[in-house]
Amino acid sequence: MLRFLNSRFEELLGAFLLALMACIAFINVIVRYCTNLSFSSSEELTVNFFVWIVLLGTARAFREGSNFTMSIVYNFTHGTARKAIYFFGVFCSIAFFVMLIYLGSIEVIDEFQLNVSSESLDIPVWLYTMATPLFSALIILRILQRVREDMTSGNF
Numbered sequence: 831m832l833r834f835l836n837s838r839f840e841e842l843l844g845a846f847l848l849a850l851m852a853c854i855a856f857i858n859v860i861v862r863y864c865t866n867l868s869f870s871s872s873e874e875l876t877v878n879f880f881v882w883i884v885l886l887g888t889a890r891a892f893r894e895g896s897n898f899t900m901s902i903v904y905n906f907t908h909g910t911a912r913k914a915i916y917f918f919g920v921f922c923s924i925a926f927f928v929m930l931i932y933l934g935s936i937e938v939i940d941e942f943q944l945n946v947s948s949e950s951l952d953i954p955v956w957l958y959t960m961a962t963p964l965f966s967a968l969i970i971l972r973i974l975q976r977v978r979e980d981m982t983s984g985n986f
Contacts, residue, residue: 839968840886840887840889840890840893840968840972841886841890843882843886844882844883844886844887844890847879847882847883847886848879848883850875850879851875851876851879851880851883854869854872854875854876855872855876857869857872858872870949870950871950871951873950874948874949874950874951875951878958878961881958881961881962882961882965885961885962885965885966885968885969886965886968888965888969889965889968889969889971889972890972892923892969892972892973892976893972893975893976894976895976895979895980895985897923899919903915904916904919912986913986916980916986920973920977923973924970924973924974927966927967927969927970927973928966928970930962930963930966931962931963931966931967931970932963934959934960934962934963934966935963937959937962938956938959938960938962938963941954941955941956941959942954942956
């Protein structure tokens, strides 16, 4: 588990998915240009993989502490007020992703029970949407990892 916490999982999977998306889109353009045919599955795959990449990028941003924050008030405070603002932001972020896990899980369960499949590839849709709760859990893990690192180094 410790090895996973220090790994670059998000970057590796995100880079792989981005390369796969580029290949799919490139092949679709070539086939469409040469034959007047189009792969309807290319849009389905690229849109869903893009959502995955966004969530992976969010996890990476939280891991490195480079996530977008409203820091104008935070930068002008010191001491206890600064720590309180920091932990309030952490609490809000975790609460948001806990809700995303909850609502995403409901969506996955519904799609699984209703046996919903995608239009072009006829793949169960829950295989695409299960990334939302899973990657949200990864984001929470990365938030907690950043908090631990900030607490040990004193970077509030």
